[in-house]
Amino acid sequence: MSTFIDSHAHIYADAFREDQAEALAQAEAEGVTKIYMPNIDHTSIDVMLETEARHPQLCLPMMGLHPTSVQKDFEKELYLVEEWLNKRKFAAVGECGIDLYWDKTFLPQQQEALRVQVALAKKHQLPIVLHTRDSFEEAHAIVAEAQDGTLKGVFHCFTGTVAQAEKVKELGFLMGIGGVATFKNGGLDKLLPHLLLDDLVLETDCPYLAPVPFRGKRNQPAYLPFVASRVAELLQKSVAEVAEVTTRNATQLFKLA
Template sequence: MIDTHAHLYDDIFTLDIETNINQIIEAGINEVWLPNCDVETLESLLKLSTSYPNICKPMIGLHPTYVKTDYLDQLAILKSYLDKSKFLAIGEIGLDYYWDVTYRKEQIDAFETQCQWALDKNIWVDIHCRKAYADIISILSNKEFSQLTGIIHCFSGDASEATRLTQLGYSLGIGGVITYKNTNLFESIKHIDLKYLVLETDSPYLTPVPFRGKTNHPQYIKLIAQKLADLFEVQVGEIIKITTGNALKFKAFSNFQ
């Protein structure tokens, strides 16, 4: 199994990283992909991916909620790292209008800039989208980004948005939300071919049932796989096989080991 999105460099994990890595291995997880947030998180992310290169795969990017007045300086520093090191993807990047729209224009500029980085480096994008699907789809539909591909992390859109994004060549990251009673997520994805789905935990956030309310952990990813298996009425092994294969295609796209 591959957890395509987990903040394993968070202090809650790094304070006892050896134990957490062992739990990941024991749970049958082969890899954990690490999305970056900003310049400050990058050093701890890189330390982890350097210490455990076979398991932890690094991304680089500026998260939309970290886009403030200094975003151009942040981007310049991140770009300098991108130019001297190998990364799996540009992420997590995107648009977030849920908390604040003060920096909406800057978020869009940062997103488009980082999408261009991905094109220049021939790697994919890991996209954060919250209350911004219309703008995300509009940008990704632009001809200049027609060769771009990636994962919509923690997909939360409706059925039409799921269809449009997969038509554009993007996969949908499915996490703990799929296990919640009050979610409409399955209604949004039930018509989507399984070849467009990947598993993620977004640890330490969005813990799946029955551990909701506690710290999330990559080892809980099988709960997400099992819920998908139940909803799509297939064996959990089939979900794991398909989603792992889907994730590996992104590694191949970026030519990342």
Template sequence: MMITDTHTHLYVEQFDDDRTEVIEKAISMGIKRFFIPAIDASYYSRMYELEQSFPENIFLMAGLHPTHVKKDYLRELSEVEKQLDNHKFYAIGEIGIDLYWDRTHLKEQVEAFQIQISWAKKRNLPIVIHCREAFDEIFDVLDQVNDENLTGIFHCFTGNREQAEKVLSYGFKMGIGGVVTFRNGGLDKFIGEIPLEHIVLETDSPYLAPTPFRGKRNESSYLMNILDKLADIYGCSTEKIAQITTHNSKEIFGV
């Protein structure tokens, strides 16, 4: 059984004490593909080290995370573009708009999002979208740029059924993670009505650990709990969920 974690920050400081063990544990459980989103320029050296350590398993993205978009965002974006020019990446991400923590730089977040979408189209790469309390703002941008060259994943989808339909209308996949296991998460109420061909699996580790690890450090091996929950919701085997969602990830990332 081949399983793909389409969104995991394995390079961050929370894994400094046991990174290799965490990855090897996940691989031993069949989770053999890890797609690694960027945060800002300060982390690329860590990302490259991770890729060198597990070249068959690690697939990198480049991008500027919306919570790291500040007044100097153009300088940060120039660093991202420099990385894109000099290294192989499989997506632009994670990018988007986050209004949960701070609305101060909404204008800059929108502009950074638009610029990075234009890079993705130019380079024939998918985008991986971070959206927190910003569905309307994200949809406004996507409505302006939507065409046959736009593809990607709505990472950590936590919206309602109507918002899910809007995501699918762009041809995007929905990244489903630990929230689907939360008793009050709401996703489990309708996700079973979304055909599996529109879904990919993710952990967003070290964040958003699924039940029964909620509140603790997340890791890629906990993808099995998400897999089990979806198998229960869809009334099918974990093997079927793994096979379809990994196929979906290959469709998006081209690898």
């Protein structure tokens, strides 16, 4: 049986309040061996760390500030992120980045918050996990400016163009591929054949973006094999090879022993 790493999952979210243990057991039964949990803001830290405490071998936390939580008082949120990064080990700095889908009001603040978190990733020698919804060029510019060869990370939920994928590769970053790959009009059917497995990690972004045939329902890590199957189909590889290479990529990115 193939094993997988879910590189981006909000398994601590309210959507799993009633059955988190069952969802995690289902994930393990489907071969998911590690689940990386991106932070959102101060409201998600406790429940995320409680999830880690209950499942320390399976659920590994990141620390960061999500761009949709960046508002006028974002400095206070970033102080908390920095405090936690100084206090203990995390798998990555994230989820951070820029989001121009919902609201463009705080773009300057989002840009500053991303610069700060990129600097924190370099300081703590951690990978950075980037959210770039409708904002690839803006986020890429900040990361590219800071790249000195030491910065690693992943453009999570990547749905960009072939040219943007080349920019990600030039940075030495990976692309996170999730349920959108299975969507009829998701666009990844045109992109993925141009990519290499060496440049990809798998993710669910649960509870969001459930793959076909579960689209519209709550997503969960147990559905990761459906993403792997679609990636395998589009790249003309076996599911076993997709699992092996993306697991290796995630392991190296997050520096698992």
